[in-house]
Amino acid sequence: MTTISTIENDPASGQPLPAGAVLLRTEPDRNCPLCPRLAGFREAARAREPNWFNSPVPSFGDPDGRLLIVGLAPGLQGANRTGRPFTGDFAGDLLYATLLEYGFAKGIYQARPDDGLTLIDCRISNAVRCVPPQNKPLPAEIGSCRQFLSATIETMPRLRAVVALGRVAHESMLKALGLRSSAAPFAHGAMHPAGALRLYDSYHCSRYNTNTRVLTPEMFRSVFARVRADLG
């Protein structure tokens, strides 16, 4: 039988793996060089704001959770600054309030990684781990970072539901799951069965989308209400 091990939690890290084991890297190195443009942007941010996180932002939450939320990429002054997904900018205000409302989080969200907020049965990650200029990663960058998304999925043994926030997260999830876009087109509120998983689509909870009413808080809550009803 194949054993799946991760670099983060492998107790024998640095030791030879057991025969048949597969090592999955769920978190990139702090200086991941795979996207030269993003690495350069990261370095410039480190020089400009040495007290910010300015590194690939790790997933947050419960690896044994049944729900995974996949965003686009860290916001410059949000997760890239604080080091926790969706923490410190407008998108996090709506996301964490909604997770608290539907029982996927507990505590008080205070927009800081040390606010004590914990996720319940839930994990949050991003399709692209490094902050991109203008929030727009290039297709090659999304492709390079998918290995970490795929590893994250494969190392969540109880995973049953994925909420993709926006089209980029949706498309990257489809590729990670080996599904064709034509079989599961992105649409807010849609649910796509994918084997043992269900992929739910939502418009991204960005300030732009909410200011323009592309996404209302009610529309966002309806996605998580359905996930909660399905997961029980």
Ligand code: SF4
């Ligand atoms: S976006 Fe992902 S693959 Fe690209 S440099 Fe950052 S961590 Fe590496």
